Amino acid sequence: MPAAQIDSLLTIWAASLLQHGGEPLFASHQDLYKTIDSTPLGDVKWESFSVKYTGEQPAAGPPWMNDNYEVWFRDPCQLVHSILGNPEFANETDFRAYREFETATDKRQFHDFMSADWAWEQSDLIAEDVGTHGSTFVPIILGSDKTMVSVATGQNDFYPLYLSVGNVRNNVRRAHRNALVLVGFLAMPKTTQEHASNVEFRLFKRQLFHTSLLGILESLKPGMTTPEVVRFGDGHYRRVIYGLGPYIADYKEQVLLSCIVRNWCPKCLSRRDNLDADSLARCQEHTEELIKDFEFEDLWDQYGIVKQLVSDTGSEWCSTQPFTNDFPRADIYKLLSPDLLHQIIKGAFKDHLVDWVERYLNKVHGTSRAKIIFDDIDRRYVFRQSSQLCKWPDQCQPLL
Known part of the structure; x- marks a missing residue:
């Protein structure tokens, strides 16, 4: 939008606020530009590195042994600085581990990430070291999930890796307010069916996965033993120590991560x-x-x-050794965390409960009658969902 149009829009905005005694957020287009330029947040550039099989190769080796596998990522250290420095999170960030108790019953309460035992134990380890004593502990939360995108892109496989920090409170992270960021795309080697079950190929896939994670997270490693000075969203600078925190993954990836x-x-x-x-x-x-x-x-x-x-x-x-073995205070078996979507919602409810109900109905009522019951269940579910969204539930009609 041209500067003159921005000024006209701000003038109209200011006129509409006169009766309420309010003022627009910006006085002019120069004020708007100044605010944008002074914002410390911004995109971290994408980088890449290549990984290749370096073992012994037979004379007529399979194609995967000669391929280069490209891994794209953004510097996780810069991403962490961006999250910690976001002024929107200034009042919703925990700078230390804590334990919370209910006043009446003295019962322990768990709410945000830093209120749990693991963060407390890690803080104790950091406090025991003279060089890191007094530093703010910043847990690095990771998560990955291999997925297929088929809409408008063909059958393309992606292996995204996500990152967050445990200091930001749960309500902020779950609201997707830039507290959860995409840090990279892991490589996915493919081969022909002839070589897919080959032991060397399966071993290479596992090693490629862990090598890629090592390369992506390398910039965080120095800050795990030597404190870094980081600017937080409240404008204060603090000494921080990083630590690999929970890795959220479904069971297949947990097997891959833990070897x-x-x-x-x-x-x-x-x-x-x-x-x-x-x-x-x-x-x-x-x-x-x-x-x-x-x-x-x-x-x-x-x-x-x-x-x-x-x-x-x-x-x-x-x-193959888990990638966490190369980082201090990191034990993959203690860091694995279940994937709520795939293991609880999809795994327990959809894949188990729904499948059980379908088989039960088919067995008791037969295929034809079971299909009629399935349709009735679908109509009731859609109607309930639409009623919850409508301001006047009594006027809602089932969506057919």
Whole structure:
């Protein structure tokens, strides 16, 4: 919009506010431009790096061994600074871990991220180090979910990686007010069906995933041991220490992140057929010792840890290490957090409960009658949803 039109619009706005004794947000187009130019927030530029298979290759190796896999990302350190420095979050940011109790019953209450035990324990570790004592702990929350976009783009697969910080309160993060940002796109290697089940290819996919996360998060690593001075949204500067926080993922990605065998628990050593049994919780130190001392069969069968043969001679074994092993105070088994959408809403409700009800109706009433019941359920559900959105529910009609 031209500057003259901006001034005309502001004049009309000011005239409409006279009767209320108010003033527009900007006095003129110069005032508007000055406000925009002084805003410290802005987009962080995109960067990329390439990853390639560097192992031994046979004479006629599969195509995936020669491909370059490009990973696009934005500097996570700059993104964290942008979130912490956002003035909209100045009054909705927690600068320290805390424990909250109800006055009447003295019962512990959990509300925002920094009120939980994990943030408190991490703050204790930071306080024990003389070099980091007194620093503001900034937990880095990560999440990823492989997805397919088919509308207007064809059948394209994307592997987005998201980032947030635990200091910003839950209501802000859930409202998508720039407290949750896209930090990168992970590479997804593909090959022909002939080589898809190849052990080397499966191992490479896992290593590519963890290598990509290492490369993306590299700029945060120095700030995990040496405090950085960061400007916050309230205008004050604070010394901060970063730490890898929860990684939100569905079960398939939890298996990939923790480098365990599918159908095993990524949090403990319980077997799927006896989840109530007393068992050890997984931890980084325990897993590393098991990999050193046990053979492939024992690791796979007794502990659910992936250790794969990568040599035709049967003498060379490889075990992918979680990317968190390269970061201080980070244990992937303690950081994994369930994906509410896919594991609870979609997994428990849609994939389990709805599927069970459909099979039950088909078995009891037969296919034809079951379809009529399904239609009735759909109409009742849509009608209820529309009634909740309408100002006059009694005038709502079912949407057919």
